[in-house]
Amino acid sequence: MRLNGRFGRFGGCYVPEILVPALEQLEAAFLDSQQDPSFADELNSLLANYAGRPTPLTRCRNLPQNIYLKREDLLHGGAHKTNQVLAQGLLAKRMGKTRLIAETGAGQHGVATAIVGALLGFDTVIYMGAEDVERQQLNVFRMRLMGAEVVPVESGGRTLKDAINEALRDWSASFETTHYLLGTAAGPHPFPTMVREFQRVIGREARTQMIEQIGRLPDVVIACVGGGSNAIGLFADFLDDDVRLIGVEAAGKGLDGDEHGATLLRGSPGILHGAETYVLQDQDGQVTDTWSVSAGLDYPAVGPEHAHLKDIGRAQYVGATDAEALSAFRTLALGEGILCAFESAHALAHALKVAKAEPGSAILVGLSGRGDKDVSQAEVLLG
């Protein structure tokens, strides 16, 4: 490896030996692509003319007006996932791979991977926890419509972490022809660094748009954190600024119980899915099952850079419960006419608290995805 792949004590490359050459090949392809203007040209053209970048920055009208929404929900595919999937798809082409595999939780990353599979001509297989297949039927159908095979994973808790396990097992046997298109800024090096760079566009645009709209930087930047790709993409260009960064984890049914996905708030350092990071685990090191109303935040580890940002105090991490997220989801729908993803509603839930406490602060919120996938669940939950 040419980079060290560490964020303080976190990160690294904890995978079976057999996968190391595949990750070295990926790191080399990533670093080479960063030096190659033709890669940036092709990616930027796809982001602009295919995916719809730049995405708007929307100032709220009826919610507190100091809240600004970075509208990744308007990106093709319906979430920020498309940014980095297009980039990794181009990398897979450069490496001569013919097949893509991916894990998905809510289905947004699976949909994005199916999109790039269809667009760039890959055989595409999506691993998805059987529990998530049941609660995200619409996204399963979308993936299949675009030609991807969706494999329900029955092992473990049948959610995102189990889908990652299964994708890693597939990749152990298939890496010569197959690129593992990991969906978040987690996993073994080089994924956390690479995915951050490919998602950095969110914060770069938002930074410029804030300056255009209010003539200064926001005071607070808020994003939801599952694996943490939309948050790190939004945070990256603000890390050196005097701007507060807040990541919102899934507090599920409450942080005092076991039914949540608040890895940074309730987990402890460990090693899972290729990286040293915070993990929700028992005393033996067995990874515990998580809960969140949003499948995309239902994950017991977190990107290693967030673990580092927490430990050095550069970012603050808080929780929003299922109930708070659902309330924010409804508030946004009624107030602004926007149906956001349950994941993004966690960020908004916290933003509403900050807006109330600090009416003078400009608050930038990552609206990471749209809520179409969640409306049938919302109908049940909200009546």
Place this chain on the structure above:
Amino acid sequence: MSRYAAMFDRLDREGAFGAFLMLGDPDLQTSARLLDEVIEGGADMIEVGIPFSDPVADGPVIQAAAQRAFAAGVRVADCLDLIGSLRARNSDVPIGILTYANIVVARAGFMRDAAQAGADSLLIADVPAMEAEPFTREMEKSGLEPVLIAAANTPDATLKRIASLSKAYTYCVSRAGITGTHADGRFNADLVQRVKSAGAPPPIFGFGISTPNHVRAALEAGAKGVICGSAIVDLVSRREGVASFVQSLKAVTRNDSVAE
């Protein structure tokens, strides 16, 4: 002399047969009996898994074994007790632990406890040579011999690193994939040669050893032995005895001497 070195000495040109069992599968009592059975069947070395919730290097058979252990309420401390009682019953057989990094880092003093229980070696499936050094250093301090994996796609530079960091044996994987992957009876003689040239510990093939022919082919490829896992665990899942199966595979190593 370490128990592995003594075993290779004793076997001389005879191949070593390693039997893998998941500790606590399907429950603690049965697991203790199965450990005795594979030794009765003639296993020269015992490899034991400590179940982990997210075993990314394992196929369905070993995953199911871990699930059975969890269903029986088996904890890491119980696994160390099983090793301790096996060691009390058998002072010579090398015992190696195969598990995952999070199990090792979650429990303060895991390695020391494992060594005190009587384990000889530790292989951490998700710690490759490039991340191994802090772990192997602590293993040596604790009295465990580090074991690392060499795969067909592992470059010579990494094999040199494996040579400098590991002891006991080199766990060789002939084909890409996870445990239980069928090797179709083909074992990579080139890998064995490269492991030997790098000066790494004796090469032993794992993954996909399930028939006498596989054992024969692995030894013909130049390995000093084999480890059979999924095929034994599959018998456990069907509540069948394992001694006679181990016996049938071990017999091959007595008839076919290790190629030099």
